[in-house]
Amino acid sequence: MFKGILKGYFMKLILTAASLFLLSISTITHASSPTKQLLTDAQSDPNKLQLMVGFPPPVNKRITLPDSNFFSFPKLRWSVCHMRELLPTTSIARNPYSYTPLKYALLPDIDELTFKPSNSNNLMTWQQSLAANYTDGMLILHKGKVVYERYRGCLDEHSKHAAMSMTKSLTGLVAEILIAQGKLNDKALVKNIIPELTNSAFGDATVRQVMDMTTALKYSEHYADPNADIWQYSYAANPLPKPKEYTGPVGYFEYLQTVQKQGQHGAAFGYKTVNSDVLGWIVSKVTNKKFDELASELVWSKIGTEHSADITVDGLGTPFAGGGLSATLRDLARLGLAVANQGEINGVQVIPVKAIASIQTGGDKSAFSKGGFSSMPNGSYRSMWWHFHNANGAFAARGVHGQTIYIDPTAEMILVRLASHPVAANGVIDPTSLPAYQAVADFLMAQSKEN
Amino acid sequence: MFKGILKGYFMKLILTAASLFLLSISTITHASSPTKQLLTDAQSDPNKLQLMVGFPPPVNKRITLPDSNFFSFPKLRWSVCHMRELLPTTSIARNPYSYTPLKYALLPDIDELTFKPSNSNNLMTWQQSLAANYTDGMLILHKGKVVYERYRGCLDEHSKHAAMSMTKSLTGLVAEILIAQGKLNDKALVKNIIPELTNSAFGDATVRQVMDMTTALKYSEHYADPNADIWQYSYAANPLPKPKEYTGPVGYFEYLQTVQKQGQHGAAFGYKTVNSDVLGWIVSKVTNKKFDELASELVWSKIGTEHSADITVDGLGTPFAGGGLSATLRDLARLGLAVANQGEINGVQVIPVKAIASIQTGGDKSAFSKGGFSSMPNGSYRSMWWHFHNANGAFAARGVHGQTIYIDPTAEMILVRLASHPVAANGVIDPTSLPAYQAVADFLMAQSKEN
Numbered sequence: 001m002f003k004g005i006l007k008g009y010f011m012k013l014i015l016t017a018a019s020l021f022l023l024s025i026s027t028i029t030h031a032s033s034p035t036k037q038l039l040t041d042a043q044s045d046p047n048k049l050q051l052m053v054g055f056p057p058p059v060n061k062r063i064t065l066p067d068s069n070f071f072s073f074p075k076l077r078w079s080v081c082h083m084r085e086l087l088p089t090t091s092i093a094r095n096p097y098s099y100t101p102l103k104y105a106l107l108p109d110i111d112e113l114t115f116k117p118s119n120s121n122n123l124m125t126w127q128q129s130l131a132a133n134y135t136d137g138m139l140i141l142h143k144g145k146v147v148y149e150r151y152r153g154c155l156d157e158h159s160k161h162a163a164m165s166m167t168k169s170l171t172g173l174v175a176e177i178l179i180a181q182g183k184l185n186d187k188a189l190v191k192n193i194i195p196e197l198t199n200s201a202f203g204d205a206t207v208r209q210v211m212d213m214t215t216a217l218k219y220s221e222h223y224a225d226p227n228a229d230i231w232q233y234s235y236a237a238n239p240l241p242k243p244k245e246y247t248g249p250v251g252y253f254e255y256l257q258t259v260q261k262q263g264q265h266g267a268a269f270g271y272k273t274v275n276s277d278v279l280g281w282i283v284s285k286v287t288n289k290k291f292d293e294l295a296s297e298l299v300w301s302k303i304g305t306e307h308s309a310d311i312t313v314d315g316l317g318t319p320f321a322g323g324g325l326s327a328t329l330r331d332l333a334r335l336g337l338a339v340a341n342q343g344e345i346n347g348v349q350v351i352p353v354k355a356i357a358s359i360q361t362g363g364d365k366s367a368f369s370k371g372g373f374s375s376m377p378n379g380s381y382r383s384m385w386w387h388f389h390n391a392n393g394a395f396a397a398r399g400v401h402g403q404t405i406y407i408d409p410t411a412e413m414i415l416v417r418l419a420s421h422p423v424a425a426n427g428v429i430d431p432t433s434l435p436a437y438q439a440v441a442d443f444l445m446a447q448s449k450e451n
Numbered sequence: 452m453f454k455g456i457l458k459g460y461f462m463k464l465i466l467t468a469a470s471l472f473l474l475s476i477s478t479i480t481h482a483s484s485p486t487k488q489l490l491t492d493a494q495s496d497p498n499k500l501q502l503m504v505g506f507p508p509p510v511n512k513r514i515t516l517p518d519s520n521f522f523s524f525p526k527l528r529w530s531v532c533h534m535r536e537l538l539p540t541t542s543i544a545r546n547p548y549s550y551t552p553l554k555y556a557l558l559p560d561i562d563e564l565t566f567k568p569s570n571s572n573n574l575m576t577w578q579q580s581l582a583a584n585y586t587d588g589m590l591i592l593h594k595g596k597v598v599y600e601r602y603r604g605c606l607d608e609h610s611k612h613a614a615m616s617m618t619k620s621l622t623g624l625v626a627e628i629l630i631a632q633g634k635l636n637d638k639a640l641v642k643n644i645i646p647e648l649t650n651s652a653f654g655d656a657t658v659r660q661v662m663d664m665t666t667a668l669k670y671s672e673h674y675a676d677p678n679a680d681i682w683q684y685s686y687a688a689n690p691l692p693k694p695k696e697y698t699g700p701v702g703y704f705e706y707l708q709t710v711q712k713q714g715q716h717g718a719a720f721g722y723k724t725v726n727s728d729v730l731g732w733i734v735s736k737v738t739n740k741k742f743d744e745l746a747s748e749l750v751w752s753k754i755g756t757e758h759s760a761d762i763t764v765d766g767l768g769t770p771f772a773g774g775g776l777s778a779t780l781r782d783l784a785r786l787g788l789a790v791a792n793q794g795e796i797n798g799v800q801v802i803p804v805k806a807i808a809s810i811q812t813g814g815d816k817s818a819f820s821k822g823g824f825s826s827m828p829n830g831s832y833r834s835m836w837w838h839f840h841n842a843n844g845a846f847a848a849r850g851v852h853g854q855t856i857y858i859d860p861t862a863e864m865i866l867v868r869l870a871s872h873p874v875a876a877n878g879v880i881d882p883t884s885l886p887a888y889q890a891v892a893d894f895l896m897a898q899s900k901e902n
Contacts, residue, residue, distance in 0.1 A: 082768065
């Protein structure tokens with residue numbers, strides 16, 4: 001019946017709207033093979049393409065509903081900087097009266113560093129890696145100071161860029177703070193916090209299993225299958241109007257109640273965005289506050305941000321805790337800095353040290369190995385942060401199309417990249433990224449020894 | 452043909468979406484008669500009604516597309532504080548590194564002042580007028596200091612409220628600044644700035660006629676008529692997806708090209724929002740900058756604002772220069788202060804004095820008298836600011852449902868009201884407003900004499 005009512009013009013409209021929104025939620029984890037025909041970084045520069053330039057922009061330069069998918073390449077090279085112009089959003093507020101300036105000690109030599117991509121035998125310079133990865137913004141902190149900062153494509157120092165699934169890491173941090181404050185018990189069953197989820201897959205999962213995405217869900221994100229669950233999730237979450245005849249779930253919260261269980265919780269990591277939205281619901285239920293309020297109160301207003309962040313909302317005003325964040329490069333660096341500094345900013349403990357310590361523990365490697373992330377063979381996932389378990393103990397927030405906050409505690413390095421790579425899956429982007437990060441870390445550690 | 456394709460489910464969806472958007476643009480100038488059945492201010496308090504409260508909100512407390520019109524009363528009492536959650540928007544950026552704190556010298560006696568509403572013989576207290584006018588925020592400045600500040604309904608000191616047609620006054624100010632800077636000539640014909648408008652009504656109008664709304668337009672805003680032009684304007688401007696089969700104009704700029712002339716420009720004031728959007732287009736054309744950038748660069752980042760403002764956009768990202776602004780009460784007070792102080796903030800000339808002087812000249816009273824605003828018998832309109840031509844030389848930004856920035860130069864008073872009155876037309880709200888403002892002005896002038 002759900003499908004029966006979607007027909008004719010109406011179906012086209014809804015499908016278009018849903019696919020737009022779907023791509024904005026970006027849970028794509030499997031690589032499509034990059035083809036030779038793709039425009040390069042320079043060719044797809046939105047300034048060079050003059051996307052959306054003019055009053056009004058010429059028809060062939062428009063990124064507009066519904067004829068064009070705003071998250072298709074190369075349009076996404078513009079859209080990643082303009083999410084609030086495309087979708088309803090709310091604000092994650094900064095402290096209106098003060099911010100913490102970043103300290104600078106720039107190291108121009110970084111551009112000339114070389115590394116060997118893991119999928120090639122040819123050396124690449126750091127500077128070349130920026131273009132190879134369709135980088136929009138890159139900021140590197142070493143020992144708390146900015147050593148490198150670049151803006152490219154649609155981004156400048158004050159514009160906000162889609163963080164995609166890095167949003168999840170903010171959600172995980174909010175949950176860890178509430179746990180540290182004694183307001184949330186990660187051993188509790190979800191149904192005891194959200195009675196509405198009792199009969200869903202999440203009902204008998206623990207909060208921890210949701211946080212670490214080891215829930216066992218009958219839930220498919222296979223985009224090629226028109227009956228995949230992700231499509232119905234998109235219908236429900238899309239903030240655009242629904243037909244009067246639509247009887248399916250409305251918004252994230254109602255949809256989540258329909259997800260059914262398949263298997264045993266705790267056995268395997270399964271990267272599914274619905275977990276993040278359940279966690280967004282959990283933190284709201286235990287505090288009686290909206291996610292945007294919590295993220296502001298517990299994190300964004302505490303870490304010295306220059307700008308409020310934006311977050312997309314569903315048709316009921318619920319923030320998209322699984323992928324809706326947009327923020328400036330510098331403010332995301334401040335988030336990384338607060339986490340890397342164990343919650344301390346300028347000598348003040350603004351985030352409980354226990355919250356960071358719990359994230360940094362890392363997740364269940366055995367469960368993770370069943371999750372299908374071959375580019376992270378030794379990895380794990382905890383509290384919605386990715387752990388590499390490499391020699392330097394690096395961990396990261398990651399989002400499709402190349403977003404990352406990469407924290408290397410050994411090198412005392414935090415690296416933030418915002419990007420609009422044509423391929424969503426980070427597995428495709430990692431070969432020219434992870435070895436490059438390691439090269440910078442090695443360089444910075446060598447610098448430290450010299451000084 | 453335009454109408455022919457709108458049928459069935461699809462028509463319902465589009466009409467609903469258009470009506471939502473229509474009401475958000477708020478050009479309603481004729482009063483519907485207030486009925487006895489209306490909920491009072493206290494009864495319609497969105498906190499009391501628990502609108503949109505809960506995770507998720509119960510079905511009967513939701514303000515959501517498309518079944519409910521978010522700008523119907525009492526829903527608008529919530530929606531005026533949440534526009535960016537309902538529509539795509541962009542930001543009018545503040546200065547990210549500093550703001551100007553407001554100075555305070557509170558006068559609690561204001562609450563007890565009495566006045567006689569112009570439609571009643573019974574005295575009313577100032578405090579009673581807040582409820583009578585469904586006030587969400589009230590801030591009064593005297594000699595540059597805050598003497599009164601109240602938050603009610605959905606508003607608090609950091610939340611943004613729809614400014615409705617006060618947006619036009621910001622647009623007019625931006626235009627006056629460009630004129631003062633020599634970048635715009637108000638005697639120029641519109642077609643010489645915007646060739647696309649050559650064959651429209653605006654082509655042979657001067658920039659000044661557009662700024663003062665004395666253009667002669669074949670354009671109806673009669674809401675009861677389903678063929679009124681305002682409906683097609685709404686279709687075009689609505690940022691929601693359009694059907695593939697839709698062949699009408701897309702966005703403000705394309706729609707404006709279709710407006711035809713009726714009569715002679717310069718003869719009569721006609722309050723029509725399309726003029727404001729033409730002016731928004733003009734200022735973009737002469738500077739090659741988007742309206743949101745200009746409003747930030749020339750005004751919002753200069754006047755000491757605490758928060759960036761929001762502005763709704765059409766499906767092409769064009770800001771709604773005729774009504775899309777949302778801002779905090781204090782920041783709108785800073786805008787009023789900058790205008791009242793002839794563009795000077797803390798001894799720095801941040802807005803050219805000529806720009807303010809031009810606004811303060813007032814408009815053509817004879818033309819205004821033909822515009823149908825009986826509640827302002829001696830009034831005029833210049834550069835999208837309303838002039839009362841009363842003994843104190845008061846002028847104002849005004850928006851439907853009770854928005855105002857009221858500047859009384861003689862009393863050295865600036866009064867900002869944000870409201871969500873069930874009736875759109877200010878003509879209905881003025882009887883309990885204008886005499887109240889005068890009572891406060893008289894009180895403040897008496898205070899000045901005493902001191």
